[in-house]
Amino acid sequence: MQPTDSYDLVIAGAGIIGASVAWHATQRGLRVAVIDAKGPAAAASGASDGAVSVASKRPGLMANLADASLCYAREMAQHNGILKGIFHPRPTFIFARSAPESAALDRLTRMLHDQSLSVTIHQDGAAQTSAISGLGKDITRVIELQGEAHMLGYQATHAYLRAAKCDLFWPRSLEAYEPGPEGVRVFTSAGEMNCAQLVIASGIGTMGLLPNVPMIARSGQLIVSDRGPASEPNLPGPLTSAAYLLDKTANGRGDAGLPVVIDPLHTGQVLIGSTREDHGTERQTDIATVRRLLHSAVGCLPRLAERRIIRVFAGVRSASLDGLPIVGALPEEPNVVCATGFEGDGICLSALIGREIAAHLATGQSSPDLAALTPGRFSSQEAIPA
Ligand SMILES: Cc1cc2nc3c(=O)[nH]c(=O)nc-3n(C[C@H](O)[C@H](O)[C@H](O)COP(=O)(O)OP(=O)(O)OC[C@H]3O[C@@H](n4cnc5c(N)ncnc54)[C@H](O)[C@@H]3O)c2cc1C
Known part of the structure; x- marks a missing residue:
């Protein structure tokens, strides 16, 4: 694929979440570019332990999501799947x-x-x-x-990016974006890109990009x-x-x-x-x-x-601030999807989140299981408990 300035999807952030979204989206035939301010797995995904653990999750939604992600990652580690040799049951x-x-x-x-x-x-x-x-x-x-299992974040990130047929640009930062009826104009440190949809998976970098999402x-x-x-x-x-x-x-x-x-x-x-x-x-x-x-x-x-x-x-x-990841389209900006706030659970949840975001981007349908993670939950609250 030749680099271009126009994509179905631009992903800002080449951590494990952005990489998983990229691979799942290319599996669905989307033309994808990933940009990163520093490089793949340069932030939390490269500085974590890597426990894929259900036991450490809050009972209820988080435990269920972790369990679903664990089962899916286990599948992806079998039969020469993408996580083979990276996801280790233990x-x-x-x-x-x-x-x-x-x-x-x-x-x-x-x-x-x-x-x-x-x-x-x-x-x-x-x-x-x-x-x-x-x-x-x-x-x-x-x-x-x-x-349960173990998976090193940087290994999974690189495996997803290697296998995804996408364009990867770094160092290149997302600086601003402008959604419109035709798609999203993406302003980066290396010029403008255009895409139908934008995913912001920038870890703590998201704080500067989306000031209304409290983190x-x-x-x-x-x-x-x-x-x-x-x-x-x-x-x-x-x-x-x-x-x-x-x-x-x-x-x-x-x-x-x-x-x-x-x-x-x-x-x-x-x-x-x-x-x-x-x-x-x-x-x-x-x-x-x-x-x-x-x-x-x-x-x-x-x-x-x-x-x-x-x-x-x-x-x-x-x-x-409420301990749940922040995943979903932004209020009033359906072409911009946010995926951040994974705190100590991003390695564990990455397989499921990548699959579900890619499904949403390709079909417009969102998984009801992720409804509670929507960034819109913050816009309807005046004060969020710490
Ligand atoms: C000490 C420690 C231990 C952990 N242990 C575990 C564990 O055992 N199990 C587990 O599941 N999780 C664990 N985690 C959590 C896990 O590492 C994170 O939840 C996960 O890596 C988050 O991935 P991410 O892709 O959202 O973010 P990141 O990995 O932080 O990636 C974000 C990327 O975005 C880039 N970026 C930032 N701003 C911009 C911008 N403006 N434009 C373009 N790119 C940008 C950054 O350079 C970075 O590469 C641990 C974390 C830490 C710190």
Whole structure:
């Protein structure tokens, strides 16, 4: 395909969401251009863990969407599908060290049962019955979940973009746009483009483009260890504190302890993270936070004390004020679709969101499952609870 200035669809943002939309849209025959201010997976998608987890979602809509996305991504990883070798099924281990954390595990058990989700509890008991050896003495209970997965955001982003027959331009920023009856004029840092429809999937960059869509930038610090000795058993899946569930769901953490996830990488390294801080500086890591995370991680898995830390970094998540992603056509601007606010769930939801947005763009029909995510929900409210 030769580059042109006129497309069926321009997507601003080559993170995992924009890339998934691009691939799904080209599968439907749309002529697509993707532009990015910095480059593919340059922002949150390249600075995340990659848990494809239903257990960490709020009960109700978010858990259902995560489950649907997980099942769809699993399909795309089979039979030489686009996510083959990128989407890795694995168990998740969630532990409790305190009464509030144990209560969170009870709620999780009920949610998985009540919502008939595809993730199942394989084992629920004391630490010594778990498949993981050498847990810290404070851990009183571990649940093993089967059916969850891991997918590195940058790998999926590149896979989608490689396979999509689209034009990719970077560095090229969306600066402004003008919708009209014939389509959308797109003003970029490298000149004007024209398209029938525009998708704004610019992560926290969306804040400057759509000031009426209220968002916050929430950063997270992550720690990467060395590989450790060859004799050391790798974890079969991530070890997640139930405080992390409390922090991510509406319940609040209370006195449950510091949320921590110890996530094994296929290289033998371990990823330890991640904080949720209400500011948006991707370069800011601090020694006090890193020390607290490490202290908590070593308490959960004492053998980590032997590891060396080789990298500490931060990424920034785009979050909405009500905790739900912001997905759908803008009010009064049906040719402009927004897809942002995925906070800590964008890797997990990317498969489903890409498919559903592409279906909407190609057919004009929106999935009723995504109705609650519409950006229009903010225009009808005077004050949005933080
Ligand atoms: C520390 C951390 C851990 C995480 N862990 C997980 C996890 O375990 N599981 C999970 O599901 N999610 C996780 N997430 C969240 C996940 O990374 C995000 O939800 C997801 O990457 C969002 O993807 P996106 O495409 O919407 O945004 P981004 O990846 O941020 O992409 C947006 C793109 O838009 C570009 N852009 C910005 N402004 C413009 C503009 N004006 N014009 C053109 N391009 C522009 C940027 O350069 C960027 O490439 C984590 C995030 C962080 C930070």
